[in-house]
Amino acid sequence: MPARHSTLQIVLHWTMAAVIAAAWLLGSLLEDLARGPDRAAGLGVHVLLGLGVLALLLPRLIARLAGPTLPPEPGETRWEHRLAAAAHLALYALMLLVPLAGLATALSARAPVPVLGLFDLPNPLAGLGQRKLFEGAHELLANLLLGVVVLHVLATLYHAVIRRDGVAGRMIPWLHQP
Template sequence: MAVISTYTSSQKLLHWALFALVILLYALTYGEDLLPRGDPTVDAIWRLHISFGLLLAALVLWRVTLRGIRGAPNFPPGMTGLERAAAKAGHFILYALLIAIPILGILLTWFRGDALSFFGLFTIPAPFAPDRATARTIRELHSLCANGILIAAGLHALAALYHHFVRRDAILARMLPGNRAG
């Protein structure tokens, strides 16, 4: 088995693009909450949230596919079994949330009775009738997962910083743009 020491350029691009999209989607959600009900800007923010959420779904699919094809760099020497297990569990949680959030967002949109629109380029109508009770439940799950990804991503970042500044290994460097360390 070949030793892989860094992620590919496309994997790095997707990693940072997904990070930026998650932050943007969270900001759009909170921006919407600052406006009064009925403000036309709220509808525009909602449409942007849906469009960027669909983009997130597509990029997550691409990221998961690349991870399946190319794998991930090997763990550096010196990582304990517990650290390796924690890293694998953390990545599993991040991927699970990145998959669940867009799926829940799509279902939420449809159960609200809205069509999915990707920046006005195409529209996918709801395949079923609106259901407010189901929409409320899905919204709670969507919000819970969105908060969960912020926590998981925060722990992920702290672990990377720990490896960089305390352990002084290449964990963080292998995801930084331009790093071709072998």
């Protein structure tokens, strides 16, 4: 039976999952909104969510490195182990790159970006004329993140429903069987 991740790792995992899902959904909805106060408010929330992902990423990496080293999955082949490691590396890389590309997009806007009246993001990159490039990179990376998350969820379902090896219980506490 696989060991369980630490409580801190589990809390950070699910908090980041919720923040990333909210940011992705809101970003998708923003594409359909006309310019105006609703879009500006939505963009402010989207920016805060992206900054939240960045703020949570370092503690998550530290918790993962400092947390328990889990044993290999029962019956796991070498290619399954490598695929899982590559998927996790892709998730972590995209959790960094997506918000950074979004931040570059905001910093390259024609005017400072207001964030819910809390503060304005300055626009020091506006003179570069690269906003469309940053925006395209942000959207592409966000969709790549969605794809890797879907694969991650499918792998979890595979372990929970087909293999029934307890691996899903590592991060889903109510599935954990001591």
